[in-house]
Amino acid sequence: MLSMHKNAFDIRQLEAFSAVMSAGSITGAARLLGRSQPAVSRLIQDLEAELGYALLYRTSGRIQPTSRGLRFHAEVERHLASLVHIRERAEAIGNDEPATLTVAATPSLAAGLLPPALVALAPELLSRHLHVQALAAENVVQAVLARSADLGISSLPLEHPGLDIHWIAEAPCVVAMAANDPFASQDVVRLSDLGNGRIITLANPYRLRHRINEVFARAGVVPERMIDVNASLTALSLVRSGLGFAIIEPATAFGVPLDGIVLRKLDQHIPFLFGAISAAVVPQSPTVTALIETVRVQALDIPGCRLVEANAVDGLDNAVYGKSIAQKETPYE
Template sequence: MVLTLRQIEVIRAIMMAGTVKGAADLLGVSAPGVSRAMKHTEAQLGIRLFSRRHGRFTPTSEARGIFGQVNEVFAKVENLQYSIEALKRGQSSVFSFASVPSIAQHIMPRAVARLRRRFPELRMNINILKIEETVDYLLLKKGEVVAMSYKIDHPGLISHPLGSGRLMAVLPEDHELARQHVVSLAQLVEQPLIGIDPSDPYGHILSSAFTDNGLPYELPIQARFSHTVVALVAARLGVALVDEFSVATPHLPGVAVRPISEETALTAYCVVNAETPRSIFADELIAALRSEMRSATQARRQAGVREASVE
């Protein structure tokens, strides 16, 4: 006969309290329930565990040897429970993940804040990667998740959609086009363009918006990251096209962000190792990223509606 955890708990409580009532108080149950459980356990085992005298329970000589093991089992259960609770808090864990720069600038910090609230003791190692660095990062298990602005087709990786956003015009705040509610791609190509090399996967998404509409795409100034592009626009060196998540904040000093009149879209992804089960931290981060991307697109659209109504 195998003792259940509940039976072990009852035996230990009686050992500690010495009375049924005391054991019941320790367990937070009724005394008759403890008494019935004890009688049932002794009947199943075929031995008496306690002798009863004047309402006190003392271990019988034949059962005395098992009580040390009962304490050991209970201690291991308590240690297991402590470990589970520590895992829930993120204690003694290091969660490594990464993001491309466009998502890392505004969306990722807000998602990490959500993760911190959920797991206040979780240690995190956050990397910023270019798209071409992602494959090695995940296959070598340097981290669990990479937030991407581009879907990676690789047999060892899985790309899950996070959210979709538009491409946005970024203009110096005093630029003549900043007075418009919406800007066309044709208007942008008439200005000095700042962007990312079209041979870069992210840069290709941006350049395709122009070429797919039959517009020329020349870049007098190229930069490696979207936040550098935005900084160059703020310095009045030109105008740019970036994805909505790169500018997902109401505070961008020196620049104005306007939607594009043409139909544009960019889908962000979380990429994971196909062979590695996701941790609860990875699941929570992915959920937080999706939520923040939804909030960012909704806020941008609401801001556009307010601006249009003012005009």
């Protein structure tokens, strides 16, 4: 068993394991590290002996991670990234420069909203080393809570006592279609008109997809064919290939325009809710404070986007989660 009183891991062991996981072989890892194959094998064996369990299966000259190896790899990656950040921040301190900045954002917001916000920052505020992590919304929250990210930009829900929510914005989803589609001549497209086509939309049932499903149900529309994706940019690429209509959030749609695709309003309002978060009770650097504001300004450039007033935040439950069972069962008077 691993003892808490043992010495810290040899960083070379962790680097060797990370390289093996990246390369998929001892030979490839040795080339990545500039070490001999026997040296890398020995480092992995020593690490496994230190841990008390196997990290890799070795069969017929091939290797693959064990279930414990996969879980340990996630921890190793975070640790190695933290060491890189510490070195960068130490250099920044020595040079009296802005500290290294790490921003975690969902893929849609990282691609469609963050780039112009970073461009809008004053040059003296932007550090030499910048880390942008495109993560699932749940992982954005965890990165901010773990303080491995200075700032998070994510879709709602964002409820957690360890977070400070700086602002929340709402923007309507849009439908993306081929420029030569017959519906492209309309300014507003009826959801009911899309039911016979193939609908491309996001897969996560607990975020935006939940609201999209509710709107379809309320309109009495049952799509005949659907494609689920985990990123809006993928949806737009599928539309450009002629595979259907995409109902997606507007940050990617307007922030990363693709040739051959047009965006149209829907006759049904599907809100996309997102916000800026940081770890609670952690002082913000001037760079983070400025970036929170520039992202807010860029968000308001999205057509139809508005900020949610502070006193209205508690009233977002229906928009985020949908109506409760009690609400659905209560008849209208």
